[in-house]
Amino acid sequence: DAGITQSPRHKVTETGTPVTLRCHQTENHRYMYWYRQDPGHGLRLIHYSYGVKDTDKGEVSDGYSVSRSKTEDFLLTLESATSSQTSVYFCAISEEARGNSPLHFGNGTRLTVT
């Protein structure tokens, strides 16, 4: 899995609580991404990063924030979790920001908001 570790692998939390998911890579890739996977929607981009402290929004960024203080770590925070954020979250990395530089994914974090 291209040296990508996501933690935790599973989490159950209550509505209204903050949650932080972590992605750690050992590949020294510049680009990192957070996606969520939901039935009927495939994978949708939440936020991405093109370098330390450089981040931008994806198509479903409402309710999420990210931070990247080191090349190897990309954190996704749900400020106040809602049931609609129950999903499987995938982190991905790529060496270049080009279509012929495929994304490599971690094994995901399954988040349940009760």
Added chain:
Amino acid sequence: DQQVKQNSPSLSVQEGRISILNCDYTNSMFDYFLWYKKYPAEGPTFLISISSIKDKNEDGRFTVFLNKSAKHLSLHIVPSQPGDSAVYFCAANSQGGKLIFGQGTELSVKP
């Protein structure tokens, strides 16, 4: 609006036969198309890609065909094997490496 669509949620094929997975897109500015394979409890893994200037790319048992005029691509797996059973996602590169994914097609290859 879904810019990348996989209209078949599932496909069942006999071992040894051809599997054909289809994908449609709406944005003619996409420059690369990729296929990913996903097993349960794992992340998607890259399978094969094709540039928008090509119409075919082959890698072993996997071939991707691109029909730009129809905004359609397909993934052919020949011969299909039980280990190919997985969810397959089609994706298109919009800009800066950000991928837009289809909904996925679950392939089941029966022995």
